[in-house]
Amino acid sequence: MAKSTVEKKNGKATAAKGLDLIGNPKAGRPILGGTATVAMFRSLRLIGVMEGLDDTxxxxxxxxxxxxxKHFGGALGLDILRETxxxxxxxxxxxxxxxKDLGVGLMSVVQMDLAAGTLTVRVDECITCAGMPNIGKAVCHFEGGMVSGILEAFLGAGKKVAVEESKCWALGDRTCQFEVRIS
Ligand SMILES: [Zn+2]
Known part of the structure; x- marks a missing residue:
């Protein structure tokens, strides 16, 4: 029933997953185009998702x-692995x-010791928090999960990557920093 309704409205439905779900925004938005403002992203991310989910x-x-x-990072990581x-x-x-291309932020590796299973990743100009006020708690859990997914995609099955944000504009810092533990 639901399937035939979808087919009638949109032609043939596909089983798009991962990055394919993004589709072709430029084709669908010939006037507005394929980019949105950081303010719009933060309205969705910090007000809609963070506050909305806390409330729900x-x-x-x-x-x-x-x-x-983590889901997003996993999909992105697999896509990049195909290139590299x-x-x-x-x-x-x-x-x-x-x-950088996606406008998520400027990522750099501060330290990496794979034998010890530790890594520190810095993200400057973070799309979620750069320029926001100090609210006394880190807010870039999406980006932390993303780093975890990106690394798990590279390391493959059997490795667990836990990520904690240690610096954030929302904590009064001027960058985001993520402490990574691989086990
Ligand atoms: Zn942050």
Whole structure:
């Protein structure tokens, strides 16, 4: 029933997943185009998702937002891996270039010790928090999850990547920093 309704309205439905779900915004928005403002993104991300989910759940939504970012990071990581292959020296710069292109932020690696399973990632000009006031709590759980998904896509099955945000504009810092633990 639902399927035939979709087919009648939109022609043949597809089973798009991952980055394919983004579709072709430029084709669908010939006048407005394929970009939106950072203010619009933050309205969705900080007011709609963060405050809206906290309100709906009646508790802190950070795990849900983190998990959303992890799905996105996983899809993005697999897409980048197709370009770079399993070569960390090519993967990290390709991730940074893609995050810059998408306007997510300027990513750099502060320290990396894969033998110890630790990594510190910095994101300047973060799309979610750069320029926002200090509200006494970090807000970039989507980006933390994204870093986790990107790294798990590279490391493959069996590796768990936990990410915690240690610096954030929303904590009064002037950058975002993520502490990564690989186990
Ligand atoms: Zn932040």
């Amino acid at each position: 759940l009646g508790k802190d939504s950070r795990a849900l937002v983190y998990n959303s970012g 292959g399993p070569d960390l020296g090519r993967y990290v710069p390709a991730v940074a270039a893609r995050l």
